[in-house]
Amino acid sequence: MRPKRLILAINLVILLLLLGQMLAAIQASDMASELRDTSGRWASYLLLATMLFTPLGYYRPVLRRYLPLRRHLGLWGFALAMMHLLIWVTLEFGFAWALMWQEMDGNLFIWLGLVALLLLVPLALTSNTRAMRKLGYRNWQAWHSLTYVAVPLALGHYLLAQKVVTAEPVLLLVVLVMVLVWRYRHAH
Amino acid sequence: MPIKSSEITPEALYRQRRRMIALGLASLTLPLTSGLFANTKEQDMPELGDIDSDGQGKLTATKLETINSYNNYYEFGFAKTDPSQAAKTLITSPWSVEIGGEGADKPGLYDIADLHSEYAIENRIYRFRCVEAWAMVIPWNGIPLAKVIKAAQPNSKARYVRFQTLHDTQQMPNANWAGGPYIEGLTITEAIHPLAMLATGIYNQPLEQQTGAPIRLVVPWKYGFKYAKSIVRIDLVESMPRNTWWRQNPNEYGFYANVNPRFDHPRWSQASERVIGSFGRQKTLLFNGYADQVAYLYPDLSDRRYFY
Ligand code: HEM
Numbered sequence: 001m002r003p004k005r006l007i008l009a010i011n012l013v014i015l016l017l018l019l020g021q022m023l024a025a026i027q028a029s030d031m032a033s034e035l036r037d038t039s040g041r042w043a044s045y046l047l048l049a050t051m052l053f054t055p056l057g058y059y060r061p062v063l064r065r066y067l068p069l070r071r072h073l074g075l076w077g078f079a080l081a082m083m084h085l086l087i088w089v090t091l092e093f094g095f096a097w098a099l100m101w102q103e104m105d106g107n108l109f110i111w112l113g114l115v116a117l118l119l120l121v122p123l124a125l126t127s128n129t130r131a132m133r134k135l136g137y138r139n140w141q142a143w144h145s146l147t148y149v150a151v152p153l154a155l156g157h158y159l160l161a162q163k164v165v166t167a168e169p170v171l172l173l174v175v176l177v178m179v180l181v182w183r184y185r186h187a188h
Numbered sequence: 189m190p191i192k193s194s195e196i197t198p199e200a201l202y203r204q205r206r207r208m209i210a211l212g213l214a215s216l217t218l219p220l221t222s223g224l225f226a227n228t229k230e231q232d233m234p235e236l237g238d239i240d241s242d243g244q245g246k247l248t249a250t251k252l253e254t255i256n257s258y259n260n261y262y263e264f265g266f267a268k269t270d271p272s273q274a275a276k277t278l279i280t281s282p283w284s285v286e287i288g289g290e291g292a293d294k295p296g297l298y299d300i301a302d303l304h305s306e307y308a309i310e311n312r313i314y315r316f317r318c319v320e321a322w323a324m325v326i327p328w329n330g331i332p333l334a335k336v337i338k339a340a341q342p343n344s345k346a347r348y349v350r351f352q353t354l355h356d357t358q359q360m361p362n363a364n365w366a367g368g369p370y371i372e373g374l375t376i377t378e379a380i381h382p383l384a385m386l387a388t389g390i391y392n393q394p395l396e397q398q399t400g401a402p403i404r405l406v407v408p409w410k411y412g413f414k415y416a417k418s419i420v421r422i423d424l425v426e427s428m429p430r431n432t433w434w435r436q437n438p439n440e441y442g443f444y445a446n447v448n449p450r451f452d453h454p455r456w457s458q459a460s461e462r463v464i465g466s467f468g469r470q471k472t473l474l475f476n477g478y479a480d481q482v483a484y485l486y487p488d489l490s491d492r493r494y495f496y
Contacts, residue, residue, distance in 0.1 A: 094468030
């Protein structure tokens with residue numbers, strides 16, 4: 001299959017997968033928290049996946065043909081993280097701003113999530129060819145290295161959101177650290 | 189002790205009145221002698237419906253399917269949906285509970301069936317508040333804990349009550365998540381409080397495995413992790429038991445774990461709670477709405493020790 005087709009197919013698979021996940025979440029006895037957690041988890045997977053392209057492309061140059069997919073995964077991840085926030089504001093808090101503020105007050109894990117999401121906004125807005133041309137590749141790349149701040153914050157948020165340390169966020173963090181170490185070694 | 193309300197609630201109440209009741213009957217039946225209980229003050233049990241006086245309107249009981257499918261029971265996995273699937277294999281009959289400890293003059297081994305025939309089953313609709321800031325309203329069926337404790341004839345060494353959950357690596361896939369059996373504890377005065385009960389059912393159905401079958405602790409003014417499930421041992425002891433969550437993370441969880449919206453968990457707020465099965469939040473109440481009944485147990489309400 002040509003890269004273009006394969007990328008399209010992967011996007012379709014992601015769409016169907018996410019639809020399935022959301023449909024399952026809606027059936028859950030606590031729809032609000034299930035939707036919130038499902039969107040947060042898939043945002044984490046997809047955002048982390050975007051960081052794998054550079055090291056994988058380094059070792060398997062053929063994979064570089066699929067680079068446009070990185071942008072798609074990033075946008076999916078961002079959309080899910082926005083959805084996650086919106087679920088929190090609507091289904092969970094029903095726009096009760098005062099209660100939300102109490103929840104945020106002194107609550108590190110919420111702030112990690114908020115900052116991560118905020119950092120992703122300019123990246124999502126510039127994840128298109130026109131923005132890339134306008135910024136120039138160097139600038140664009142500099143902006144998008146914000147990923148290396150946003151994703152660690154998001155995964156830290158995931159780790160702290162749990163009552164106990166569970167395997168999944170730790171696993172994601174291990175992958176993240178591997179990528180970061182690799183990047184550091186290959187920076188120059 | 190003057191008791192205002194001692195209605196045993198008929199089954200129909202679940203559908204018709206769906207309101208909080210708390211039975212004073214338990215305290216009437218407790219002519220406890222030893223000086224142990226000297227600081228149990230006289231107090232009024234709430235009348236039917238009194239509990240609504242917080243202005244939050246009537247309590248609506250959570251649906252049984254919801255109660256049975258949204259659970260924390262880490263021995264069967266960490267996700268809320270794990271226990272209702274993984275716990276089905278837990279064999280809960282026959283089941284006996286051993287009651288002992290240095291504070292019990294009359295230790296004993298009780299079959300669940302014995303407990304059922306010995307004590308009248310009472311129905312109580314209680315608020316339930318998890319430390320994770322979610323809440324339900326659960327119509328429990330069970331026996332007052334005080335009756336079981338009294339039968340063990342507590343002596344002067346009975347200062348605390350220690351509860352132990354079944355620890356079975358064969359039947360519980362995640363039995364060792366905390367490195368040993370799940371332990372909970374209460375002070376003796378908390379344990380003989382009329383609101384405390386040993387539940388064996390919900391909505392007049394026997395407890396399902398994921399909700400702690402066949403017998404579990406219910407202490408509605410405390411966070412849900414205090415409600416030890418699938419209890420196999422109850423000991424009356426002299427020193428404060430180290431309960432599992434306290435042991436797991438002493439900065440975040442302690443012994444008393446009374447609900448208080450003013451003392452946040454180190455990582456999240458306890459000011460409000462999500463009502464499972466509906467959307468939006470409601471404000472959390474001091475002692476989960478049971479302050480009138482239990483606040484006297486805790487001399488200093490500004491002491492964080494009581495509230496985590
Ligand atoms: C890039 C941004 C974010 C990502 C990737 C993310 C991801 C996650 C993940 C993976 C979880 C755990 C899900 C689980 O337990 O299965 C979670 C939980 C949560 N997140 Fe986020 N999140 C982000 C931003 C935010 C923001 C902006 C907020 C709100 C202001 C937020 C609020 C929450 C809450 C309330 C929980 C649930 C904690 C609990 O279980 O009580 N998140 N998030």
